[in-house]
Amino acid sequence: MTLFTDTFLIALLAGVVAAGVPLLLAGLGEQLSEKAGVLNVGIEGMMLGGAYAGFLVAWATESIGLGFLAGAFGGLLVAALMVLFCVRLGLNQVVIGIALTLGAEGTTALLHHVQFSRLYPRLPEVPTWRIPGLADIPIVGPALFDREPVVYLALALVPLFAWLYRRTHLGLAIQAAGDKPAALDSAGENVLAIRALAVLGCGALVGLGGAFMSIAGAGVFVPFMTHGNGFIGIVLAMLARGRPLWVLLGAALFGACLSGSTALQVAGVDIPTDVVQMLPFAAVMLVLLIAGRNAKLPSALGAAYVRGER
Amino acid sequence: EEITSIAILTPETGTDFGWNQQGIEGAKAAGEAEGVEVIVAENLGYGDVRPTLRELAEEKPGLIIAHAGGYNTAAPEIGTEAGVKVAIVDSPDALKAGMVADYTASGHEGAYLAGVLAAKMTRSGTVGIVTSGEPPSWNAQSAAFAEGVKATRPDAVIRYAVIGPAAYSDAAGGKRVTESLIAAGADIIFGQGNGSSFGMLQAIETTPAGDGGKVTFIDVIGDKTPIDKGYLLSSVLWNLTPVYQAMIEDIKADAYGSRNYDINLKDDSVALLKTDQIPDDIWDEVMAVREQIVSGEVKVTPKFDADSVHALVSGN
């Protein structure tokens, strides 16, 4: 019996999407925040917040759509703390980012412990949208064009952000907020508002990514279930040098490596799993070694903006 | 020797329908049966457990059960330092009279039976194994499961995939990998993982098999019947109560540290869960194999290394 049937290939490709979409959303969110000058180390926490809130609401209301909304809102809520502490008050972004991650890990695990740990409720399958025509393409169609709406939303965000960054005043303002906030301020724009907007947007995106993991990806919530996806999101954002398309490529690379390692194992190729799991990271390092060039980050990244300070 | 209390340390919380829950519940049951108090220290993680061990040792319990492979260096050291008896897992050679005993909790015999069951029940002739990592106890069960399948149905195909090196909580990964295995033809999944096993369960509940029928799940260690939606085929149940009870009795008899403990089919500390999904005739056949194992007619040797597992499953 041959392994590489259509069904299996579809599952692998679908696996790339399933593993890649949370990373894509996390990377896009982090990119938004970093462009505006806020190094958001707390996205792991925002992701967990989104995963928990999304699952909770989807389960309680039996509405997947409300669940995703709540996921975005959960991430936004954690991001609001980041806005308060890092944008408004100018506290150290690394300290607060790590604190928010720890806090979200602890809180969601506690809540899970109280609410779910005896029942582990699981959600029904998430309905998909079939894109007529495209969904009929063999293999690719069912894997890519018969998906949860959030997948399309995540993909649509890529050109949307590219447009936002290059073609709108808001995009320019975001870039200025990250590169030279004083210049933006003196041009009459509200630096803190722009940064707050970016961080909240980041939180919502990342929360949505978390909700995708819990609602669509797993169908359950378990403590620490984002297990480092947020940090990979940070790496993707930095690698992408400000370009949304590169985040997509990076997320696809990571997704492909994860799904590919499953494929190798299922095919019985005998490599230690630890080695297979190192592949995406090794690939990125290799790219950096060969094509290593200056990854220019926004120059005010990580620095709080205080008007008139010098 | 008098014994009034025992302590048990687990790396995660005792609500996982798995390793930690079975350990804690086993200790409590043993304590109840033997009339000793049970101190539970759960969710200690895999990092630095020495401070907790020392603190517990100060309370001078009659026995400290260090219920994690990761604790089996620290526990004997602290036990010796503080003069407290300890029980550790997976270290048969660590035996020390009056001080250290080991219990190797391996469900490999049960996993073999699970393999027999799976081979008899698969419609597609393909079964899958998903694990969230490759610790020795899971390797032993994966290997035995594969052997059970092969012994029963030599033409059966076994698909094997690991979610990640330490992906115990990766529920989304569990679902994704399980879906791949189902797509590769599996209609029965033998799954091992903590948090991630709930993702496996969800995949099974939401993904139809290649023939459009139902995929079923064989769990390990705990009994997920209370949360089952009709997809749980069976589980390799571990019951640690007899192990802990034997330890307490050995301490009372001043014989602690003279032998290792294990769980096995014979005394039902390892058992296969019977669910409504299993037709009675098949169950009887499986139970016949159980008798063969108990009688020694069929020998299942545990294989703790990942290589053995890979060798068994890559022969497809």
Add this chain to the structure above:
Amino acid sequence: MSVEAMDEIEKPRALAARRREILDLLVASLGPVLAAFVISGVILLLMQVNPVSYYGYVFGRGLFSPTGVQATLTRMGPLLLIAASLIVAFRAGIWNLGGDAQFLIGAVFSAAATPLMAPHLPAGLALVIGMAVSAGFGAIWGLIPAFLRAYQGVNEIITTLMMNFLGISLASVLVKLLFLDPATTVPQTRTLPVEDRLPSLFGTTISSGVLIGLAAVLLVHFVMTRTAFGLRLRVVGANPGAAIHAGLAVPGLTIAVFAISAGFAGLSGGVAILGQYGNVRADWNPAYAMSVVPLVFLARFNGFASIGFVALFSILSIGSESAARRMGVPNYFTLVTVAILLILLGLSEYRGARRRQRAGA
């Protein structure tokens, strides 16, 4: 990121001012601790747990019981070495976020080498070589990001995070495939016998690792604030353009920073293994660096303050493990407490910075 906010001048000041500063420091560090307890106390109340007894246990264990203090001090050793590693890097403007992998690589190699040497060498020598091995391999793991940053300008946050993921996996692979103790089924390295480990202090269970850690932090603090080498590193960190303009050998200094920083992280792994754990298991990662990063930031890269924060963190983590068990609170609650504490410490650090700003740095 910018280190501009860091106060760069430490000069002898009038005694009175010093005293007031110490008082300020006490208020600034104890205030947030108390506030954090009040907030987490409220959460405990919501969970129907008596906060007074909870914190009674936390401090009873972490600070006031003899064995608790010993555990606290022991835990501080590797954390302090990580702090030393981070201080060097952060002061030089290098965001080494790969400490966990450097720690593990150092730990694995030293765990592989020392038990083999111990029977044949005087115990002290084996330990010294074991520590050198850990520092050396930690440093080697830091080299790729170092060269990429020094000669290609590749941002080290990306590369160190990548090397972190890689290193954590590699450590596991090494344990499983190369340095496996043939005597056990559990994948772990050979165990260094208790009597061959770093001596414990004064007949207690305190590992002498804490002394190594203290020495490292103080040394690093002194070098960074009082020597020409340290100042060069700080110039590179604060304004690389100025460093180039001033003729500093920026690539060389960058590599030196990585080597020292990753070396200390590796040494931390070595000290953890040689002083406490005795071996490395597969998939083991205590993630010390991630815990220490915020502490070092809060300390504003100051060595003394780092020691204080590491001590506070250790007390809290040792104490909470105990309190959680005794009060039946899930251990997750410790994470929440630490998060609240970090935020409040951040707030007070910020208020302090404002005040200094107004008073003229």
Add this chain to the structure above:
Amino acid sequence: MPDGQAIPSAARPISGGAPIVRLEGVTKRYPGVIANDRIDMEFHAGEVHVLLGENGAGKSTLVSMLSGLQQPDEGRILIDGDARPIASPAGALDIGISTVFQHSMLVPSLTLVENAVLGRAWWRRPDREGTAARMAAMAARIGVSLDPMALTGDLSLGERQQAEIVRALMRGARFLILDEATAMLTPHDAARLGQLMRRLASEGVAVVFITHKLNEAVEYGDRISVLRLGRKVGGIAPETLRQMDPQAATGEVVRLMFGTHDMASGAAARVDPATVDRAGDPVLEVLALYAGAAAVPLHNIEFKVWPGEVFGIAGIDGNGQKQLAEALAGQEPISDGRIRLDGAFVDRLSIGARRGKGLRYITDDRLGEGTVGSFSVAINLLLKEIGAAPYWVQGFEKPAEITENAREKIRAFDIRTPSAETPVGKLSGGNIQKVLLARELTGTARAVIFNKPTYGLDLANIAATRQRIRDTAEAGAAVVLISTELDELLDLSHRIAVMDRGHLAGIVANDDAARRKIGELMSGVGE
């Protein structure tokens, strides 16, 4: 005025009526200094109000309050007669106050056009083409040329300053603040800007103009206010100013600023080109130098500088002066050619090694690379000597020596700082420049490259600095003086080269015909 045509005083519009902006007792304190001390001042429509004062007098602080970046600690600001705080830069722009700040307020990673549209409604699409056209038109109006699509970070400081002026003018403000806007302009461009200010004033705009060049003040100003140590120490009202001849007005301003009359005459007579002995060996030789990878590529640059000689380099900012200086100092890699110092090739040496051989480079980028803003004045004064005795002994810091060195230099160079421990970034622009000069002009230099050494300095400090440049040469060093100020070059240099698009268009001796020849070379006639 070299180039600009003087505008007859009589042609000036009569200003009057209520002031647009009025300051009443405005005070601003910073740690250790009172930057503005109970300042009363009025700004009228139709008037160019010149703010004068030495470095650190508090001019920029006043500007930052007018533009909403800072709030006064005491006192109030009245807008059109109403006491209304200028709460933010947005608020200032709403009122119609538009500012060109002393330090660039452009985003380096955006193009000039994008910088110009910053602050417009978020949801609107930036109109790049339209804005570029309006920008180019405005640039043409004030006689500068700029490429609106250029990335700001690629431009020289002078070009950025021009762009900022253009941007401020495009906003169509009724209150325009120019903080040292002519500092980086050539005299010609400065004159054009001056005329524009006059034109804007005649159209009813209130202009605040800060400069250190008294001739400009007297030339374009309707009203002059002088600040000293944060206080307003006097001023010249429009009526008085109109009646004074430029000479008398300058004298009066100098008296107000420094309490003496003869400051302007402090400049020594023009150097005699013949004093340099070119028979001996040159100190600095630049042979067929190319730097292909530089932002402005250098090609075929050749010159020699003899001991005691000041070699001036003129040219419009952004023609490769910075690249040349950096190539000589070792900061910019060269692709071909050689550099010799005292007969030995230094072009393969590192920056530090060249410095060790006596090559000094005083950068014009005082914030970007000249100093570390968060470090103390004392450390910044030793930034290029870290590790050297007696400040460090065997690598260990000697705080007493470091502080002593700082005290000495602060005194010798009149650096206005609350203390030696103050972070250098907190000083006023001019005082940061003095830190740079103090650092570079001590010790034994063989060849010194000055890049715009007096930019941003007040009159007294300019005179002192020029004297130091002369002293440096007289001590036997070779001096390369890069400047956009022709008068400065004519005052100090023995020979002057003109730099144009990365190469030397020609070298002329500093004789009576020099001004004309340089003008020809700059406008391309000499080629």
